[in-house]
Amino acid sequence: MDASIPSGMKQNVKLARYTTYKIGGPARYFVAAKSEQEIAEAVLWAGKEGVPYFILGGGSNILVSDKGFDGLVIKIKNLKFEIKNFIVEAEAGVDLPFLVAETISHGLKGIEWASGIPGTFGGAIRGNAGAFGGEIKDILVSCRFLDEKGNVRTFSNKECGFSYRNSIFKQHPDYVILSATLAFEEGDKETLKKFSKDTMSYRAARHPLEYGSCGSIFKAIDVNDIRISNFEHYPRFRTSIKADPFPVVPAACFIDEAGLKGYRIGGAMVSGKHPNFFVNYKRARAEDVLMLINVARHRLIDTFGVMTEEEVQYVGF
Numbered sequence: 183m184d185a186s187i188p189s190g191m192k193q194n195v196k197l198a199r200y201t202t203y204k205i206g207g208p209a210r211y212f213v214a215a216k217s218e219q220e221i222a223e224a225v226l227w228a229g230k231e232g233v234p235y236f237i238l239g240g241g242s243n244i245l246v247s248d249k250g251f252d253g254l255v256i257k258i259k260n261l262k263f264e265i266k267n268f269i270v271e272a273e274a275g276v277d278l279p280f281l282v283a284e285t286i287s288h289g290l291k292g293i294e295w296a297s298g299i300p301g302t303f304g305g306a307i308r309g310n311a312g313a314f315g316g317e318i319k320d321i322l323v324s325c326r327f328l329d330e331k332g333n334v335r336t337f338s339n340k341e342c343g344f345s346y347r348n349s350i351f352k353q354h355p356d357y358v359i360l361s362a363t364l365a366f367e368e369g370d371k372e373t374l375k376k377f378s379k380d381t382m383s384y385r386a387a388r389h390p391l392e393y394g395s396c397g398s399i400f401k402a403i404d405v406n407d408i409r410i411s412n413f414e415h416y417p418r419f420r421t422s423i424k425a426d427p428f429p430v431v432p433a434a435c436f437i438d439e440a441g442l443k444g445y446r447i448g449g450a451m452v453s454g455k456h457p458n459f460f461v462n463y464k465r466a467r468a469e470d471v472l473m474l475i476n477v478a479r480h481r482l483i484d485t486f487g488v489m490t491e492e493e494v495q496y497v498g499f
């Protein structure tokens with residue numbers, strides 16, 4: 183063990199087990215930071231040693247390279263969580279499914295749409311996670327974070343710059359989300375529980391949850407970016423338009439029409455159940471998934487003239 187490594191920090195830690203894809207090589211350094219102070223210390227250590235760092239939440243929106251990450255992975259594990267009337271204060275490492283279940287059990291309405299989204303609260307804020315017409319931005323009051331100089335700052339909802347699967351934190355990878363405050367409305371506990379259960383059943387029926395994945399690979403496509411001729415040739419595109427969070431056609435429709443359902447490279451496969459999920463069906467390498475993404479991207483450009491943007495975040499490539 184290198185003498186300059188702080189206690190609690192490990193070396194050569196396989197990242198596959200920290201991701202929902204179950205893919206990825208080792209982190210050169212790895213630390214699980216259980217408090218704001220430990221997060222700040224880890225960031226400071228990386229800066230002092232000139233080592234790049236990566237902030238890891240629940241690993242449910244990332245594809246980690248087979249070579250791993252040649253730097254420090256800081257696994258966010260600060261877990262304080264408090265409900266005061268209709269206000270919730272939660273630290274970034276809190277498990278999102280736990281936050282959803284706890285607020286529902288207190289009859290708080292506002293995040294029930296997130297039932298079944300894996301990962302941490304911090305990861306959900308960074309990507310402005312959303313589903314079934316809801317987004318994190320709808321209930322977030324303010325967010326505390328560590329800036330690039332190591333200062334703890336607070337942004338209001340507006341300052342977080344939320345948009346579709348986007349926030350200021352995505353634009354500033356140096357910012358580390360520490361905690362946030364959410365405001366809820368009063369809801370009926372039983373109605374919320376039923377909604378949550380139905381949402382999970384919907385997901386189980388339509389998503390390939392039996393395989394490792396990172397959820398949707400591509401963002402949905404803005405109808406304004408789709409050629410009129412596509413709507414004429416493929417009537418399904420028009421009937422699939424969803425106003426969530428603005429008029430879009432799900433990327434899955436394009437991938438399906440392009441004939442890619444079930445397409446495989448190595449151990450990675452375009453799901454037959456939900457074609458925007460590229461699953462790890464058999465010991466896939468990151469390289470397999472990456473090639474599959476590139477095939478799909480080019481097929482969508484060639485067939486429909488449609489440009490796609492990944493939701494998945496790449497680590498160590």
Ligand SMILES: Cc1cc2nc3c(=O)[nH]c(=O)nc-3n(C[C@H](O)[C@H](O)[C@H](O)COP(=O)(O)OP(=O)(O)OC[C@H]3O[C@@H](n4cnc5c(N)ncnc54)[C@H](O)[C@@H]3O)c2cc1C
Nearest residue numbers: 237239240241242243301302304305306311312313359397
């Ligand atoms: C089966 C399945 C279904 C899904 N369904 C949905 C869905 O319906 N809607 C949706 O929006 N997403 C969905 N996702 C994607 C994913 O769960 C979300 O994007 C989730 O919010 C990511 O959180 P995470 O903690 O796992 O982030 P990670 O995957 O760990 O990280 C993602 C990015 O966020 C950064 N990050 C994480 N924590 C912090 C922090 N504290 N500060 C700064 N940066 C941070 C990381 O550095 C990384 O760049 C799904 C994924 C799966 C596997």
